[in-house]
Amino acid sequence: MNLKIDRSSPIPLHRQAEILLRDLITKEEYKEGKMLPNEVELSEQLRISRNTLRQSINTLVTEGLLIRKKGVGTRVAEKNLYSEATNWLSFSQEMKVLGVKIENFELHISKQAPTENARQFFEITNQVKVLRLERLRGKENFPFVYFHSEFNPKIRMDGTENFNRPLYEILENDYNIIVKTSREEIRASGANPFIAGKLEIEVGDPILIRKRFVSDINDLPIEYNIGWYRADSFSYKIESVRESRSFSSNF
Structure with missing residues (x-):
């Protein structure tokens, strides 16, 4: 040098x-x-x-x-991982397409009262407990996303599932549930102390917060998911197509 x-x-x-x-x-x-x-x-x-x-x-x-x-x-910095708004995939599927081998750093399973977003999405009361799955995931020695998922109690998941398998593979193969639609919300924020500790960044460092409201082929709400991503490791691409219209003018 x-x-x-x-x-x-x-x-x-x-x-x-x-x-x-x-x-x-x-x-x-x-x-x-x-x-x-x-x-x-x-x-x-x-x-x-x-x-x-x-x-x-x-x-x-x-x-x-x-x-x-x-x-x-x-x-x-390593090249950012990209996700696209069309033809959406699960996180495991996204990483497989990109050729990225994923490592699970933490896995927490519990049954708790739903968060407000999950309660409204599933149309349940606070008295109904839901299965909650929290995972810290990333590449080898480099965690870059912390996930929090809650599942509709109508799905008889009990927490004994092997969550090293892709989530939507579990739903389809074990519970005959085929996910179809994901409504997403994405915003930028600064990392709070909890997320900063998980992602090994400083408090206030930029992160992307990505919420998913996932439904199956019958429009049944299946999963509410929120992911906190390191902003230096994840980008989101959106492609929009403007419909052509015919305009006529009379003079």
Whole structure:
């Protein structure tokens, strides 16, 4: 690694450092996920202050090209995982299509009173307990989403199911339920202390919150699901098609 700042250039130092870092992270030795040298080492090699270097790094962090973790360092971001609004899939199916091997870091099963969203979706009372499934999932050594699912009590799931299997495979094969429709809501937010701890990020770091209201082929509400995703690891693509209309004008 040979990074040099041109002090005779009219380009500001932080901008030159940014350009050099952009080039550096495209090289094979700094492929996706690789840690950058620490800031002291980089600033000494570039012969600039750490504040100037940090300004350059912050730009790349904001763009999602670098990920900084307190007490660990800065690494090159891996390509974001994409989900599309059309022809939706379960999380396991999405990751399989992308060729991503998923690791389950945590699995919690309980029966509790429904949350307000689930209660309204299933049209039940607070006195009816629902099966709740919470999972921390991600790639190898990298959790990037925390899921919370609640299921309609009309489905006789009891929590003894093997949830290492894809969820909708369980519903179809074990309970003859074929999911069809997913109504989704997505918003950006800052991570609260609980989610920050699960996703190994800082409190207030950006996350995407994705809610799903899933129904079967008979329009029976099946699952209410909410996922908290690391914003540096997940993108959502929406393709909309505008219907063509014929207009006639009389003059």
